[in-house]
Amino acid sequence: MSTPPQPHLSAIVGERRRLINIAYRLLGSLTEAEDAVQEAYARWYAMSREQQEAVESPGAWLTTVAGRICLDLLGSARVRRERYVGEWIPEPLPDRTEWIGGPGDGGGADPADQVTLDESVNMAFLVVLESMTPAERVAFILHDVFRYPFTEIAEIVGRTPAACRQLASSGRRRTRTAQAATVATAGQAGLVRLFKKAWEARDIEALVGLLDPDATMIADGGGLVGAVLRPVSGSERIAQYLLFIADKAPGLTLLERSVNGRPGLVAQHAGVTVTVAAFSLTDGRITHIWATRNPEKLRPWTESGQG
Template identity: 50%
Template sequence: MKQVERDAPYAEVLGERRHLLSLAFRMLGTVAEAEDAVQETYIRWYRLSEEERDAIEVPRAWLTRVAGRVCLSVLASARRRHEFYVGQWLPEPVPAYAFPAGGLTADDPLEHATLDESVSTALLVVLESMTPAERVAFVLHDVFAMPFGEISEVVGRTPAACRQLATSARRRVRQSRARRASRAEHDEIVRAFAAAARTGDLSGLIAVLDPRVVLRSDGGGVVTAARNPVLGAEKVARFLLGALRKNPEATVLEQETPDGLGFALWVEGRIIGVVTLEEASGLVTHVRMMMNPHKLTLWNAP
């Protein structure tokens, strides 16, 4: 047998790396953990005997199921690991093009819009509130169109139980999505927020913030960030304006994100922070600031 023929199956398997990263990121919320999960998936593939690999008719399906099991195991310990995280833990914001999903099948425009935003920080925060089994079932079925019969092999439950898990998860996603404004309204609110922040207009900034607004900042113990959530319109406004005054070298520019329009903080040609906003009823309800450089690698990739 020619060498190229022997290598063909391995090329096919390695070609699934982007698909597996896309899957694992939605399940785990950080690029580093997604990469570790994909590496573990490949390790399990190469541990198979040649006969076992030859018996697998569709390597992509096998790899997807194994990656799902690996992620399920990681999620089971995630909450405990987050307890030891320095400061606020947030999902990693990524460029919209970073992890495209395949197999979207939704007919409902609201549901399809939700799926298209399946790498947004807002949705990843919702996914964090789910049980590991709910999250895996939702991602595999609603984002990657895997049948419940196959999902049952991943989570170790019946297809009917997996359908209920996905339904419960979908309900949470819909409730979150229904509270948010349209993309055009979101961007208008963001620009009003930016105008007030750039001019140091405290009252103007407070006016675009919900009275119960919450700001969370993730520095991971690597850079300075608020260790606890900042609550309330006036406190959030003062925190933001104070942060800008303390960093006069930073340039704040509008940045498209999966959450809609947001901001990138630039210093000497590099992005040192990404800010995303969530709104409801014309006011900003959540400000999420990612300052941890380990969670900004894709923004500064060549």
């Protein structure tokens, strides 16, 4: 005799994309987001049939459990990042249209294909989220990005709805600078293309001209590959460092790619992605460069075989 289907099975499976979207924004890591969502599902399937049937809204249950898991992970992440070698950058995401595997069936597809790319995943925004407390980040993301009511957020954070409202308000204030910097982005693709050409031509004057005088570049190697351990500040210093890299790594190829929904660059060596760079600009000049080199954070790029 065949086993009857589990209650709410289609609804449970259909929640995966939304949960991945929430968890990535909360954690800034696709790998950790996938683990958090998998753990939430594991807890659901560990319940008895009677316990599952007693859950009025499986989707809300999964969101609450995944949110609590992410809250715990954010607390432990602070400790881990204090020990991290060099600077920590949120894990960059490719555009799903560039994901060679293509949209899958939602179950076996890589989580990168399930993250909706919008303003709440651009790199500047994710970096600001890193400055929030875990509770602020959860309250802000769930309310301002996903429109969850504070009564539901209170269940996850373990505080009153009024306290969650204050947390979200505090998080909102922190993001205003990042949001203002991302308003005018129409020229980003052209600016990134000029940056690529200047780097390929080893034109230091052109590079300096494209960079804001107070620009900052951060590289994340995680201690696994070579990367500058502290931020590089100032247009001239950044340009000099970029040309040093160009001379040190002959045969490097730059490709124009969407990074977290914005025009960026991917550096490949012998067809293998070794660096993913995201950019932020203000008044027609590049103000921030985030270069991810940690191979553990480049899985969605290397496994896709992008070229």
